[in-house]
Amino acid sequence: MTPPAPSRGRRRYSFWPRLVAVLLASTVAALGAPDAQERRYTIAFANLTEEPGVTLEGTGFIGREVREGFVLAARLLPVDLVLYDNRRDPKTALDNAADAIRRKVDLYIQYHHDATTNATIGARLHAASVPVLAINFPVPDAPLYTADNTAAGRIAGEALGEFAARAWRDRPVLAVIIGNVGARDDRAPERIQGVVDGLMRHRPAIRIVTLDTQGNPARGGELLDRLVAGQAGRKLLIAALDDASALAAKSALEAAGRLADGAIVSHGADRSIHGGMSERKEIDPSNRGSIVIGSVAFYLDRYGYDVLPLAVRMLRGEPIPPRTVTRHRLITAANVFVEYPPSDMN
Amino acid sequence: MRFKWLLAAVLFVFAGASVALAQSDCSKIVPPSPWGPNDQTGATNRVTPAVTKAAAAEIQEGKVITMSYLLTDGIPLFGTRFTKSILTATSLAPGAAFGENQLTYMEDTWLSQSHVGTHLDGMGHIGRKDCYYNQTPMGKFINQNNMTKLGLEHIKTFATRGVLVDMVKVFKAAGKFKGNSACKRECLDKGTVITAADIQAGLKMYNVTLREGDILILHTGWGNIFEQFPAQNATYNSGEPGIGKDAAHWLVGQKVVAVGADNWAVEVIPGEDPKEAFIVHNILITDAGIHILENVRTDLMAAEADRTQRATFFFGMTVPKAVGLTGNFVGIEGIR
Numbered sequence: 086m087t088p089p090a091p092s093r094g095r096r097r098y099s100f101w102p103r104l105v106a107v108l109l110a111s112t113v114a115a116l117g118a119p120d121a122q123e124r125r126y127t128i129a130f131a132n133l134t135e136e137p138g139v140t141l142e143g144t145g146f147i148g149r150e151v152r153e154g155f156v157l158a159a160r161l162l163p164v165d166l167v168l169y170d171n172r173r174d175p176k177t178a179l180d181n182a183a184d185a186i187r188r189k190v191d192l193y194i195q196y197h198h199d200a201t202t203n204a205t206i207g208a209r210l211h212a213a214s215v216p217v218l219a220i221n222f223p224v225p226d227a228p229l230y231t232a233d234n235t236a237a238g239r240i241a242g243e244a245l246g247e248f249a250a251r252a253w254r255d256r257p258v259l260a261v262i263i264g265n266v267g268a269r270d271d272r273a274p275e276r277i278q279g280v281v282d283g284l285m286r287h288r289p290a291i292r293i294v295t296l297d298t299q300g301n302p303a304r305g306g307e308l309l310d311r312l313v314a315g316q317a318g319r320k321l322l323i324a325a326l327d328d329a330s331a332l333a334a335k336s337a338l339e340a341a342g343r344l345a346d347g348a349i350v351s352h353g354a355d356r357s358i359h360g361g362m363s364e365r366k367e368i369d370p371s372n373r374g375s376i377v378i379g380s381v382a383f384y385l386d387r388y389g390y391d392v393l394p395l396a397v398r399m400l401r402g403e404p405i406p407p408r409t410v411t412r413h414r415l416i417t418a419a420n421v422f423v424e425y426p427p428s429d430m431n
Numbered sequence: 432m433r434f435k436w437l438l439a440a441v442l443f444v445f446a447g448a449s450v451a452l453a454q455s456d457c458s459k460i461v462p463p464s465p466w467g468p469n470d471q472t473g474a475t476n477r478v479t480p481a482v483t484k485a486a487a488a489e490i491q492e493g494k495v496i497t498m499s500y501l502l503t504d505g506i507p508l509f510g511t512r513f514t515k516s517i518l519t520a521t522s523l524a525p526g527a528a529f530g531e532n533q534l535t536y537m538e539d540t541w542l543s544q545s546h547v548g549t550h551l552d553g554m555g556h557i558g559r560k561d562c563y564y565n566q567t568p569m570g571k572f573i574n575q576n577n578m579t580k581l582g583l584e585h586i587k588t589f590a591t592r593g594v595l596v597d598m599v600k601v602f603k604a605a606g607k608f609k610g611n612s613a614c615k616r617e618c619l620d621k622g623t624v625i626t627a628a629d630i631q632a633g634l635k636m637y638n639v640t641l642r643e644g645d646i647l648i649l650h651t652g653w654g655n656i657f658e659q660f661p662a663q664n665a666t667y668n669s670g671e672p673g674i675g676k677d678a679a680h681w682l683v684g685q686k687v688v689a690v691g692a693d694n695w696a697v698e699v700i701p702g703e704d705p706k707e708a709f710i711v712h713n714i715l716i717t718d719a720g721i722h723i724l725e726n727v728r729t730d731l732m733a734a735e736a737d738r739t740q741r742a743t744f745f746f747g748m749t750v751p752k753a754v755g756l757t758g759n760f761v762g763i764e765g766i767r
Binding site for chain 1: 509510511622624668670700701702703705706707708709
């Protein structure tokens, strides 16, 4: 059965709306399909400092590791990076932002410690319509990605508390917090508060002493040596604020013949304390009996993997939270090769 | 008292048994082989007589191009790996020759790990947990000397077509080349991810289409750092350009027999995801039975391909029938 042919006029009437609909649909499809012709973004990252040997955030990580993390993370994203070094210097930081504005970057990631400079840079970038994402130090009105020192400290304190509850239930215990305790830029006070909270959750009446290395881990060894001499028969729960202090503390206990009386948890999980299959460092599957129970990871070497996806979401117009924190985790001999898979076995 | 000891002994035996039985369900961790539940061969099943015959057509001039590096003291070795030979030459001592014909002889003792120099990764090299190729629960098939399943003796032949892709040319043509200052000839920098699209672009450069049973060889230029041993060993081992997961999955779909490169792992190091370890090895070997060839010398074949605009060759490589080995150093020749 053949359907009746539509009249000529009717056919003409239905053609144009259909054509318009098809054109509209294809335009909408093209706009709504970012994967088909994905746009690449130019993102500037201004690092805190890349001065060799200068460590960041009260950990053993250095600026080069942060930069390399960004470069590696960018491989997975439609991102071309422009890299700057703020050199911990306000003028350099301002110059870097000015250069990025000249280059018309799509987004600026600012990692700089000085609040006044950050406010100025934030205002200038805003005026140039360049969105900003801040790392660890706020830039007004910009989303912040930051370490959560209180949470990290709490993980360390709880790990020590759990260990004591398991191994030293009825023994007299002294808690020691060792490191650069006055380093406000590195948020040491927050880290310490977290440690205290974590310890007290298990032993509310625990006695806690702090040993200030003033940034020199070797000094921590001397301080601990003196403390240990007056604590015969007492077990020591040591929260080191960084990995270097943890290793110095372990050496001090070893020298004093008191290794069996200590348990240490540190912060950072940098390469000084863990390594590959062949490096056999302190936190290693083959060293499960170490008194260094673990180190709370700060992942500065992986900031790029967290921050760049946030930046891309911002550029795509997606909402991101005003504050995103590092997911700290205790790295031990049992999980170090999962968190930091070695690449020296192939 | 005696009962207590007996009880302790029984508990010990049960505890040990529970550890021994604590195996993974490999059917949930590794896919089955397309060649059946008893397959221990992997991708060399694809090298049929027809495939070898077709590959023989690549021999047009009889020109043999070496694709192996020298295995000698000082070459880059990973971690604690070693390779060392000891020469037995006692019959060279005065009066030690045999017979009126004064026969003398020499032999070697080779103390070496198998994954050194230009080498092949076999089916038993890489797994996920205790699960290896073809859902093999490897814990049941090892002793202190070797594997009792998936050893090199099960491999068929590699007499097939080789296809070279010059990744240096691809990245330069795409305007995204980034080199490394340690290379005396052009090389891709470590950490450079080679994607499926990059490989396809490289194949297109020489108008080649991969076919089932091929061996793909990637020239990244990184091998130039190997050639500078021992001075640049640390740099060589510090990372490498190589294929990413996307390329690995694509190659599995192409049904190749092996993937080789002038680097130490074929895959990009540092990897794409910092929490994954040698994931491309899992994708190719564990999941698909595709061999990996490491430290392949590619510069000579790359130059030949560039000169002749032909990137295919007959792939000549014999793997010793070494029972229970996970891999071995090999000699590779590309014949044109």
